[in-house]
Amino acid sequence: MSKSSKSRASKVSRWPTNAPKVVTRKTSKLASAKTSKVVSRKTSKVASRKTSKVLGTTSDGVRILKPKGRATHFTVPELEAAISRVRAARASG
Amino acid sequence: MSGRDVFINCPFTADYRAHFEAIVFTVVRSGFTPRCARESDDGGEVRFEKICRIIRECPYSVHDIAKTELDADSGLPRFNMPFELGLFLGAKRFGGRSHNRKKTLIFDRDRFRYQSYISDIAGQDIHPHKGDVDALIRELATWLRDEAREPKVPGGIAVASEFGKFKVDLSGIAAETRLEVSELTFKDLVEITARWILKERGI
Numbered sequence: 094m095s096k097s098s099k100s101r102a103s104k105v106s107r108w109p110t111n112a113p114k115v116v117t118r119k120t121s122k123l124a125s126a127k128t129s130k131v132v133s134r135k136t137s138k139v140a141s142r143k144t145s146k147v148l149g150t151t152s153d154g155v156r157i158l159k160p161k162g163r164a165t166h167f168t169v170p171e172l173e174a175a176i177s178r179v180r181a182a183r184a185s186g
Numbered sequence: 187m188s189g190r191d192v193f194i195n196c197p198f199t200a201d202y203r204a205h206f207e208a209i210v211f212t213v214v215r216s217g218f219t220p221r222c223a224r225e226s227d228d229g230g231e232v233r234f235e236k237i238c239r240i241i242r243e244c245p246y247s248v249h250d251i252a253k254t255e256l257d258a259d260s261g262l263p264r265f266n267m268p269f270e271l272g273l274f275l276g277a278k279r280f281g282g283r284s285h286n287r288k289k290t291l292i293f294d295r296d297r298f299r300y301q302s303y304i305s306d307i308a309g310q311d312i313h314p315h316k317g318d319v320d321a322l323i324r325e326l327a328t329w330l331r332d333e334a335r336e337p338k339v340p341g342g343i344a345v346a347s348e349f350g351k352f353k354v355d356l357s358g359i360a361a362e363t364r365l366e367v368s369e370l371t372f373k374d375l376v377e378i379t380a381r382w383i384l385k386e387r388g389i
Contacts, residue, residue: 172359
């Protein structure tokens with residue numbers, strides 16, 4: 094008897110002969126299908142949470158990320174206008 | 187847990203304001219998101235719970251324990267920074283697979299000063315800044331550049347130079363919005379920093 098046939102025989106002998114093989118297979122397939130669905134859903138939710146939004150990119154290629162939460166004392170348009178005025182004043186000396 | 191969140195554990199006192207602004211600026215400029223206990227002011231959330239939540243969400247942290255010194259009024263030491271450092275190290279040690287990759291950068295005034303008040307962290311690499319803001323920026327930028335594994339992230343000297351310009355503009359921007367710099371909240375500061383960097387260095 095070859096090695097492979099020996100091992101196959103020993104594997105078969107471990108399982109009870111009256112075990113419903115088909116049912117077992119079906120259950121395991123269903124179980125695996127269900128598990129994979131749940132896992133894929135979970136992964137997508139986590140992935141969406143993990144990804145940080147990019148506000149813009151600098152000239153040297155660094156991605157500046159969107160801050161968590163909004164500013165307390167001003168809106169973004171107000172802030173951008175303020176930054177522009179201050180930078181213009183600095184440039185004009 | 188967001189892959190780019192950095193927990194900042196440092197004093198929020200007026201004499202540390204420039205250091206705090208420098209840390210926020212360096213974190214944003216290096217492509218990370220700064221987080222700290224000051225980011226929300228929800229009276230319903232217990233401070234300890236808030237710190238634990240932020241630590242849970244941050245894979246990186248910066249701790250400055252340089253201000254662990256006796257308070258002039260009470261004569262007692264300020265323990266918040268070492269406490270939060272311990273929480274972060276505990277999360278890394280006992281938090282399971284998702285937390286054991288957390289990375290920590292610890293600053294103190296001098297390299298071996300910690301040995302006289304928190305010797306249990308012996309073996310950790312303590313970065314001295316001697317109270318110098320530029321030294322703090324250089325060390326932090328180098329560390330973040332290494333952690334980001336992106337050669338695009340500028341070096342510490344370049345970031346320190348940009349921060350000098352930002353400091354000049356910051357008081358003007360605050361004044362434009364009818365505020366003093368000391369009145370800016372953490373969220374205000376982060377928003378100003380990010381928008382200023384994009385105006386100054388954006389494509």
